[in-house]
Amino acid sequence: MKKWSVWLGILIGIVFSVTALAEPANPSRKVTAFTLKSDMKGEKRLFVGAGGKIDGQVNPTLFVKEWDVVEVTLINTDGLPHHLALPDFFILSSEVKEKGEKTTITFVPFKSGGFVYYCDLEGHRKLGMEGQMVVVRS
Numbered sequence: 316m317k318k319w320s321v322w323l324g325i326l327i328g329i330v331f332s333v334t335a336l337a338e339p340a341n342p343s344r345k346v347t348a349f350t351l352k353s354d355m356k357g358e359k360r361l362f363v364g365a366g367g368k369i370d371g372q373v374n375p376t377l378f379v380k381e382w383d384v385v386e387v388t389l390i391n392t393d394g395l396p397h398h399l400a401l402p403d404f405f406i407l408s409s410e411v412k413e414k415g416e417k418t419t420i421t422f423v424p425f426k427s428g429g430f431v432y433y434c435d436l437e438g439h440r441k442l443g444m445e446g447q448m449v450v451v452r453s
């Protein structure tokens with residue numbers, strides 16, 4: 316075996332063990348999931364909660380815990396293009412352009428407080444398509 320391949324093997328070993336240490340098992344971490352549907356009312360553009368406690372709520376406030384895994388699914392139900400932006404956590408979903416299209420964002424809220432989520436396409440935010448995510452300290 317050549318010398319460089321031994322060193323490469325050692326390097327790979329170090330990288331693997333460091334990665335393993337950096338990710339401690341955390342069985343208590345929960346996944347909090349929400350579903351939002353896009354909707355409109357006259358000129359208004361809205362998110363409407365689907366399922367769970369937010370069912371039927373317009374631009375529902377999404378309560379989550381700091382460091383839990385958060386999943387938000389956006390379903391297009393009006394045929395207009397939408398996405399989901401949550402800039403405080405550097406999140407921008409892919410666009411859902413047609414009826415029935417879905418997109419899901421998954422992230423870990425790393426700070427507590429109240430943060431805005433919205434759709435920034437075609438002026439939808441100004442037309443009412445925004446809500447709050449409240450991250451509660453765990």
Ligand SMILES: [Cu+2]
Nearest residue numbers: 396397434439
């Ligand atoms: Cu939109």
